[in-house]
Amino acid sequence: MTDPHVDRDVLDTLREVMEDGYQELLETFLADSESRLQELQDTTSAKALSDIAHSFKGSASNMGAVWLAALCQELESNAKDKNPQALARLVAEIHKEFADVRSVYEDEKHHTHTH
Numbered sequence: 534m535t536d537p538h539v540d541r542d543v544l545d546t547l548r549e550v551m552e553d554g555y556q557e558l559l560e561t562f563l564a565d566s567e568s569r570l571q572e573l574q575d576t577t578s579a580k581a582l583s584d585i586a587h588s589f590k591g592s593a594s595n596m597g598a599v600w601l602a603a604l605c606q607e608l609e610s611n612a613k614d615k616n617p618q619a620l621a622r623l624v625a626e627i628h629k630e631f632a633d634v635r636s637v638y639e640d641e642k643h644h645t646h647t648h
Contacts, residue, residue: 539637543597559638562596566631573624582620583612598634601627
C-alpha cells in the first residue's frame, strides 16, 4: 500500500544507507520539524515564512515526506502574495500534515531493529 504522506522507498533507502544512524536521523527530523513549525507560527514576516518553508521543504523532501514538502513549497512560493488568513490556513495545513507524518516516523522508530 502506498502511503499518501510518506514515500516508503525513500525511507527504505535511508534505512539502508544510515544503518545505525537511522533512528537518530528520524529523531533529528522530528525535533527540527517541531522547531520549524513553532517558528512558522511565531512569525508574521513573509520573508521569514518563505525561508523557514524553504528549509523545511528540503528536509521533508529528503525524508520522503512528499505531501509535507509540497505544502512547504506552496508556502515558500506564496508567502509574499497571500493574505495573512490564507497563510495561516497553509501553516495550519502544514501542522496537520506533520502530525500525520510524525506518526509514520514514530512507527518507524519503534519498528527499526538494529541487527
